[in-house]
Amino acid sequence: MADIALAHAPETAAELNRARALSAGARCALPVAILLGIGFLAPLVAILGYAFATPRSFDVFRSFTLENFATLFDPSNTVWLSFLWSCGFALATVAILAVVAYPIAYGLNVVFGRAAPLISVLFVFPLFVSENVRLYGWVLFYIKNGVLDGTLKWLGFSGGPEVLYTPGITLFGMVYTYLPFMLFPMTLGLALVPRDLVDAARDLGAGRLFIWREIELPLAMPGILIGMLLTFVLAIGATAEAKILGGQSIIVISHDIEIAFTYSQNWPLGSALAVIVTVFISGLTLFALSKLDLDRMLGRR
Amino acid sequence: MAITHKRRDAAIWGWTLFVLVVIYLPIACGALASFNKSRYFGFPVKQYSTDWWSKTVDSIEIGMIVKTSILVALLVTVVSVVIATFGALAFARYDWKGRRLYQKLILLPIFFPQPVLGLAMLLGFNAVGIQTSWATAVFAHTVWIVPVVTLVIAIQVYGFDPSLEEAAFDLGCSRLQVLREVTLPLLWPGIWSGMLFAFLLSWSNFPLSLYTTGADSTIPEWLYAKMVAGYTPMVPALGTMATLGAAALLLAGGLIGLLVRRRAAA
Numbered sequence: 001m002a003d004i005a006l007a008h009a010p011e012t013a014a015e016l017n018r019a020r021a022l023s024a025g026a027r028c029a030l031p032v033a034i035l036l037g038i039g040f041l042a043p044l045v046a047i048l049g050y051a052f053a054t055p056r057s058f059d060v061f062r063s064f065t066l067e068n069f070a071t072l073f074d075p076s077n078t079v080w081l082s083f084l085w086s087c088g089f090a091l092a093t094v095a096i097l098a099v100v101a102y103p104i105a106y107g108l109n110v111v112f113g114r115a116a117p118l119i120s121v122l123f124v125f126p127l128f129v130s131e132n133v134r135l136y137g138w139v140l141f142y143i144k145n146g147v148l149d150g151t152l153k154w155l156g157f158s159g160g161p162e163v164l165y166t167p168g169i170t171l172f173g174m175v176y177t178y179l180p181f182m183l184f185p186m187t188l189g190l191a192l193v194p195r196d197l198v199d200a201a202r203d204l205g206a207g208r209l210f211i212w213r214e215i216e217l218p219l220a221m222p223g224i225l226i227g228m229l230l231t232f233v234l235a236i237g238a239t240a241e242a243k244i245l246g247g248q249s250i251i252v253i254s255h256d257i258e259i260a261f262t263y264s265q266n267w268p269l270g271s272a273l274a275v276i277v278t279v280f281i282s283g284l285t286l287f288a289l290s291k292l293d294l295d296r297m298l299g300r301r
Numbered sequence: 302m303a304i305t306h307k308r309r310d311a312a313i314w315g316w317t318l319f320v321l322v323v324i325y326l327p328i329a330c331g332a333l334a335s336f337n338k339s340r341y342f343g344f345p346v347k348q349y350s351t352d353w354w355s356k357t358v359d360s361i362e363i364g365m366i367v368k369t370s371i372l373v374a375l376l377v378t379v380v381s382v383v384i385a386t387f388g389a390l391a392f393a394r395y396d397w398k399g400r401r402l403y404q405k406l407i408l409l410p411i412f413f414p415q416p417v418l419g420l421a422m423l424l425g426f427n428a429v430g431i432q433t434s435w436a437t438a439v440f441a442h443t444v445w446i447v448p449v450v451t452l453v454i455a456i457q458v459y460g461f462d463p464s465l466e467e468a469a470f471d472l473g474c475s476r477l478q479v480l481r482e483v484t485l486p487l488l489w490p491g492i493w494s495g496m497l498f499a500f501l502l503s504w505s506n507f508p509l510s511l512y513t514t515g516a517d518s519t520i521p522e523w524l525y526a527k528m529v530a531g532y533t534p535m536v537p538a539l540g541t542m543a544t545l546g547a548a549a550l551l552l553a554g555g556l557i558g559l560l561v562r563r564r565a566a567a
Contacts, residue, residue, distance in 0.1 A: 036447075039441070046421065107317050127502070128505050128551065129328060130524065136331065136540070137331040141330045145343040147344045149344070257417060298455060298456055
């Protein structure tokens with residue numbers, strides 16, 4: 001864009017312009033860089049420091065030991081179980097949400113027309129209601145004598161199923177909480193599919209499944225992938241669902257980290273666990289993001 | 302062809318409306334529980350009353366918590382919108398050497414589990430000896446909200462023609478004048494949405510507040526503490542009030558945005 005226009009301009013002016021733009025961009029990024037340096041990077045360094053400190057101590061940066069990691073990788077430690085639960089639930093959340101959100105994302109792009117902005121707002125709004133309020137609403141719905149149980153009894157049935165405080169309801173809560181994080185990247189992704197292309201393929205006799213598999217899905221993939229990644233990563237760190245709805249019937253990995261920090265007062269152990277989770281998540285995120293062109297996603301022309 | 306389309310569209314509408322009903326169902330359940338006269342929830346509700354609402358409004362403790370929440374959200378809004386506006390210009394407006402890397406790094410806090418981020422910040426504050434309070438919570442919220450708001454504003458920046466800025470420079474405007482007279486008015490809709498996002502995300506944030514507010518407490522924290530131990534119908538009452546407050550703000554913000562755009566267009 002700007003570069004192409006400048007290529008025809010006199011050499012010196014072009015270089016001058018580019019030098020100015022370069023410094024302006026970097027200067028604008030500076031406040032963000034400082035904020036994230038202090039507020040994001042520094043805490044991660046602190047966690048790293050604690051992870052190598054003597055267990056059950058607060059000797060950060062004054063002691064060095066691998067004992068915390070040894071404890072975590074010890075076969076008798078059940079922390080790997082929490083990690084498996086979290087990963088499994090995160091994968092299931094991603095799979096379910098992909099199916100739930102796809103028709104809605106498609107509708108927002110193609111079907112809803114003038115109603116699309118309003119429907120988007122209705123899907124965004126729950127993000128502005130604290131997740132524990134929404135999850136507690138589900139407790140009131142599913143609890144004994146709650147909305148579901150009461151309605152079924154009133155209709156003459158023996159009462160609602162006892163789903164509360166089971167692993168299944170935890171998964172339900174995660175699907176519920178993370179829907180917007182799958183829906184909106186997916187909607188942006190589907191917006192990248194030119195409708196003319198789909199129409200052309202149809203005119204040429206392509207079947208619906210063929211169009212979906214060969215045109216829509218590949219072109220929308222960047223958005224779908226971001227949605228899946230975001231959902232997966234956030235679901236790995238989810239705790240509120242397992243605590244409020246699941247009633248601690250399973251312990252997820254973030255909950256293990258919290259337990260180390262609060263009840264057992266073993267900050268170094270909790271930090272070591274947090275470091276492992278962080279490395280896993282950032283590795284995944286950076287790998288996936290390196291494959292994507294954000295300018296195209298967000299609409300740079 | 303047209304018939305199959307109609308059927309497909311109806312199915313998509315039906316599915317979307319069903320999902321929306323499911324999404325708002327728990328919020329409605331909370332509202333219902335807050336109007337229940339007896340202390341313990343039972344459905345169908347035997348007797349409705351607004352007692353718990355008035356008790357919630359009269360509570361001095363809750364009043365202080367609401368004030369803390371508003372204070373934190375306001376400060377977060379101001380700080381993060383200023384930082385994120387420049388952040389969005391760097392994200393989408395300028396071509397500079399580190400841009401690709403910067404675009405990815407700025408997303409990392411969003412792609413990071415908030416409970417872990419909150420704990421990490423608690424450790425960080427602890428390591429340098431800062432006592433946690435509402436002020437540290439403002440900082441913690443800002444770290445997570447600035448990237449979100451940067452993205453919201455960046456979408457507006459993509460649709461903005463940089464030659465307008467250059468024309469103003471060529472006509473002799475200073476950097477500050479260009480910012481005030483050209484850049485900010487053009488980006489205003491994005492900045493406005495960014496402000497709404499910042500306030501509402503801070504208002505509803507729980508995982509970061511939990512670890513970084515110290516002895517102070519915000520609304521989501523108070524609700525969680527009471528959910529775990531000591532339920533009273535004041536929990537759904539305050540939850541519903543917070544929800545209605547957010548809805549009113551979003552509605553008012555949307556209307557103001559619309560009016561300003563109409564007036565600018567006229």
